[in-house]
Amino acid sequence: MxxxxxxxxxxxxxxxxxxxxxxxxxxxxxxxxxxxxxxxxxxxxxxxxxxxxxxxxxxxxxxxxxxxxxxxxxxxxxxxxxxxxxxxxxxxxxxxxxxxxxxxxxxxxxxxxxxxxxxxxEILTLRVDPNNVVEIYCEAFGFNRVSWRYGSLGEGYYPDLSD
Structure with missing residues (x-):
């Protein structure tokens, strides 16, 4: 269930x-x-x-x-x-x-x-307006990606989730 x-x-x-x-x-x-x-x-x-x-x-x-x-x-x-x-x-x-x-x-x-x-x-910011210059710029240079703004934990539990 x-x-x-x-x-x-x-x-x-x-x-x-x-x-x-x-x-x-x-x-x-x-x-x-x-x-x-x-x-x-x-x-x-x-x-x-x-x-x-x-x-x-x-x-x-x-x-x-x-x-x-x-x-x-x-x-x-x-x-x-x-x-x-x-x-x-x-x-x-x-x-x-x-x-x-x-x-x-x-x-x-x-x-x-x-x-x-x-x-x-992975997190990507939603692009709403295809004509918005700021959104176009952010997408072109990868600023719409959130993941690069955060680091990884140096230690911790990392499970193997592969099939």
Missing amino acids: DPFISIIIPVRNMDRTITKTFEYITAIDYPREHMEIIFADGGSKDRTISIIKDYQKEHPYVKLVEINRCPSPGFARTRALEAAKGEFVFFTDGDCAPCADWVHKILAAFKKDPKIGAVGG
């Missing part, structure tokens, strides 16, 4: 990207009755909240946590985590595009080795 999962998405003033991200999230190959999507809004002044409320009308598994005085996306994630009911919790952002098999690939890693406590992977 598929475990119940929570997908947490911190947002603030993301009306430009949230619709595209939601399209990717709803394309995830996972039973809707075993998932919840929690948007944690950190004080949006644009149409972000109204867009999420429209999603809620058609998708009962979508939740909204509104946070006044939200200092950071991390704070928003923590507040959403308090409302989460999932056995497994997935984090993404309001400008990301998870693959359809994202959930299954991560759950497979947990099933392979019970010592695993967290799983990550």
